[in-house]
Amino acid sequence: DxxxxxxxxxxxxxxxxxxxxxxxxxxxxxxxxWYQQVLGQGPQFIFxxxxxxxxxxxxxxxxxxxxxxxxxxxxLNVNALLLGDSALYLCASSLAGEGLDTIYFGEGSWLTVx
Amino acid sequence: GIQVEQSPPDLIxxxxxxxxxxxxxxxxxxxxQWFHQNxxxxxxxxxxxxxxxxxxxxxxxxxxxxxxxxxxxxSSSQTTDSGVYFCAAETLDNDMRFGxxxxxxxxx
Numbered sequence: 001d002x003x004x005x006x007x008x009x010x011x012x013x014x015x016x017x018x019x020x021x022x023x024x025x026x027x028x029x030x031x032x033x034w035y036q037q038v039l040g041q042g043p044q045f046i047f048x049x050x051x052x053x054x055x056x057x058x059x060x061x062x063x064x065x066x067x068x069x070x071x072x073x074x075x076l077n078v079n080a081l082l083l084g085d086s087a088l089y090l091c092a093s094s095l096a097g098e099g100l101d102t103i104y105f106g107e108g109s110w111l112t113v114x
Numbered sequence: 115g116i117q118v119e120q121s122p123p124d125l126i127x128x129x130x131x132x133x134x135x136x137x138x139x140x141x142x143x144x145x146x147q148w149f150h151q152n153x154x155x156x157x158x159x160x161x162x163x164x165x166x167x168x169x170x171x172x173x174x175x176x177x178x179x180x181x182x183x184x185x186x187x188x189s190s191s192q193t194t195d196s197g198v199y200f201c202a203a204e205t206l207d208n209d210m211r212f213g214x215x216x217x218x219x220x221x222x
Binding site: 033035037041042043044045048055056058088090092101102103104105107108110 | 145147149154155156157158159162200202207208209210211212213214215
């Protein structure tokens with residue numbers, strides 16, 4: 001079975017542009033979460049979605065948005081990119097997303113903003 | 115929000131040595147997990163352990179939820195154990211917080 005898949009794996013954007021990152025959860029998993037990991041730090045929670053509804057949101061500006069589709073895949077959108085948005089963006093999936101089961105991470109999308 | 119603190123921040127071992135990594139959290143949690151991040155950034159789930167003790171080969175973990183800490187034990191360390199170990203705690207309102215990690219280097 002495929003694990004959590006993310007695309008693209010690497011991308012370079014210019015300040016002010018927007019970016020869309022994509023995630024496909026493990027088959028059967030209904031919850032998807034997004035994290036930002038800046039070099040040298042632990043991942044920071046951005047969003048959690050379950051059954052296409054937002055279940056949790058971290059402390060990120062409104063430039064960050066996400067959605068989950070009927071097939072449980074998800075997109076993370078970041079508008080008006082800043083240099084500080086350069087990071088590894090990680091997607092994770094779990095069965096139910098209620099904190100009662102294991103979460104599994106994809107390999108991430110490395111975003112560089114120049 | 116919940117605070118998650120890991121110690122030590124850095125750890126250097128000789129191959130074959132044992133180690134204990136600690137994770138303290140400031141609030142009640144639904145979920146406590148340990149991860150290993152490899153040099154390519156991939157986070158590998160080691161344990162889902164909101165309470166109790168689990169073992170998987172040379173690794174084991176214990177969480178004492180009432181005292182708000184978790185321990186990860188690595189025995190007979192190998193060079194392939196090198197990397198960053200994170201604990202992550204999820205609160206009742208679905209906010210999952212990671213610690214800053216312990217960077218482990220195992221020397222041959």
